[in-house]
Amino acid sequence: MATIYEVAKMAGVSPATVSRVFNGIGVSEAKTQAVRDAARQLRFSPNRTARSLRRQESEVIALVIPDIENPYFTELARGVEDVAQKAGYSVVLCNSDAQVEKEARYLQIAIAEHMAGVILAAAADHTNLDDILATGRPVVAVDRGTGYDIDGVVMANRSAGRAATENLVDAGYRRIAFIAGPELIETAQERAQGWRAVMASRVPDAPVDELLRYSSFQVDGGRGAMEELLALAEPPDAVVAGNNLIGVGAIQVLTEHGLTPPRLGVAVIGSLPFTTLSPSAVTIVRLPARHMGVTAATLLLERIGGDGQPSRTVVLRNEVQPATAVRSA
Amino acid sequence: MATIYEVAKMAGVSPATVSRVFNGIGVSEAKTQAVRDAARQLRFSPNRTARSLRRQESEVIALVIPDIENPYFTELARGVEDVAQKAGYSVVLCNSDAQVEKEARYLQIAIAEHMAGVILAAAADHTNLDDILATGRPVVAVDRGTGYDIDGVVMANRSAGRAATENLVDAGYRRIAFIAGPELIETAQERAQGWRAVMASRVPDAPVDELLRYSSFQVDGGRGAMEELLALAEPPDAVVAGNNLIGVGAIQVLTEHGLTPPRLGVAVIGSLPFTTLSPSAVTIVRLPARHMGVTAATLLLERIGGDGQPSRTVVLRNEVQPATAVRSA
DNA sequence: GTGAAAGCGCTAACAG
DNA sequence: CTGTTAGCGCTTTCAC
Secondary structure, three states, rough: OOHHHHHHHOOOOOOOHHHHHHHHOOOHHHEEEEEEEHHHHHOOOOOOHHHHHOEEEEEEEEEEOOOOOOOOHHHHHHHHHHHHHOOEEEEEEEEEEOOOOHHHHHHHHHHHHEEEEEEEEEOOOOOOOOOHHHHHOEEEEEEEOOOOOOOOOEHHHHHHHHHHHHHHOOOOOEEEEEEEEOOOOOOHHHHHHHHHHHHHHHHHOOOHHHHHEEOOOHHHHHHHHHHHHHHOOOOOOEEEEEEHHHHHHHHHHHHHOOOOOOOOOEEEEEEEEOOOOOOHHHHEEEEHHHHHHHHHHHHHHHHHOOOOOOOEEEEEEEEEEEEOOOOOO | OOOOHHHHHHHHHHHHHHHHHOOOOOOOOHHHHHHHHHHHHHHOOOOHHHHHHHOOOEEEEEEEEEEOOOOOOOHHHHHHHHHHOOOEEEEEEEEEOOOOOHHHHHHHHHHOOOEEEEEOOOOOOOOOOOOHHHHHOEEEOOOOOOOOOOOEEOOHHHHHHHHHHHHHEEEEEEEEEEEEEOOOOOHHHHHHHHHHHHHHOOOOOHHHHHEEEEOOOOOOHHHHHHHHHOOOOOOOOEEEEHHHHHHHHHHHHHHHHOOOOOOEEEEEEEOOOOOOOOOHEEEEEEHHHHHHHHHHHHHHHHHHHOOOOOOOEEEEEOOOEOOOOOOOO
């Protein structure tokens, strides 16, 4: 690749002028044109590595998520990428696989590569951000908090849990189970709290402890928990899935048992983008994942731009899409 | 962050020695230890930007895919990441959105960032790789060819199309439609060819031109094409979906029309990871996407390591998982 | 085995 | 507005 020096020589200017042209700093019309022409001829494109070294900052942001195969997070990634790309930033997608160690490694890389900032959906509740924060690089938390005083974008989880449950109660279900994600993940807890609150007020005699299951935020987690619930002496007549993949797993098991919704009521927190089920059979509490990504990226870019105001947390409201099919039982 | 100079001073050696320790080049036991101790105390981690500038190569590989929201590609990404990560490389996931211009921009970034190599699932058949190849950086094609003489990993597409179709013929279906992806995408064509071959030999009187539909590799594409097919004077009695998302869309439409498989036979090329449908109702021709990612990353790392042998193309066989449910009609 | 020194390509003072 | 110059932090000859 051509360097700034070759362009300078060809255009009859100094390297600094070439740099200025490419950074939008005042240069006379004539020289600007000469530089652009030379650059085009030499197919010059600035060496970002050199620029990053000099500036101590690269035009790359890291997006660290716990599960790249979960459509919720890829939708989030889309939102982040769209915004970043428009601002001239690339996104490094890092899959922490819900492991704190993998996550820590990516955070180290973000430091070593002088990345401009990080958007993080934390793998667990004890992620250590001391190092990255010490570098002054901005970090924005998404989906889950981090315990640090940084910007964040989260879903209205309690409210989502409430909405899903209320919907089921309104439809006439009573023994409503809840399959939560991992016990130590904040979002799982909050959604379960929403469910618990509605149960306490609307179905006070329901055995909530028996009806609450913790699992993983994976299809298999949903499957396992659903099997357990069905094996109960008195199985539930409805279930709230704590996230999209749990919903898929639970519905799979129900289908296998001949209990397709709405025979057994199902509400899912999160979208089922690739479901082949009739959408009217299941209540969906849509979580605006893409919007979360857009918001997080916007906040991050503001911080990268030097915004120093106190940290903000944006809570995104969700949208309920009720099941319209009625129980045939 | 601490630099190599500070570590050197603390350890009482030269910066060069510190560098050598971190690059596994012969340094005496004693000094190695001193350097490691100092590095630990200073929480030193090598500045990758500086290293990349000096070496003219970074430990980053780009993975360019047309749709980050398609589970097929995220599965692929997982495979790539697992291998890359183990070899100390980070992966930048680039979503070209099936647009050649976006793809070109990412390829330019790969050059400007001195990335070590690129794994590319081309957005279209006229991707231009001249620039990136001119830099000497290795590029491995996945899923689709590129028209360049480079390493590649592809699925056995024709065979997948054949297998899917044969399975449906064996199950007694006759008017078997095929919903392909975009007409100018190689994989779409090849899979359709497999279908066409089986139809020609087993159902020679079927009106194949009427039964073949091109669409997009998206849920909506599958929906639209399926609607069209059902609106035919003589609708098909079965359908092969050219990829996973088309399959989802087609099945959604069928469900809405009360034609849940196997009432109308369905075979899908690709997996339905988040389906809530009983797996026995649909024939799945599994495409080993993760394996494709692993293979591609392995090939790429070999090239990065300096392997100069003639270019290779690996064809991955697929695996058929037949529907076991029988038509009730 | 080890150190000194040059330089990767760019940007940011600093002069002019 | 423009050129000169000094590094950013690392690797890599080249001597010793």
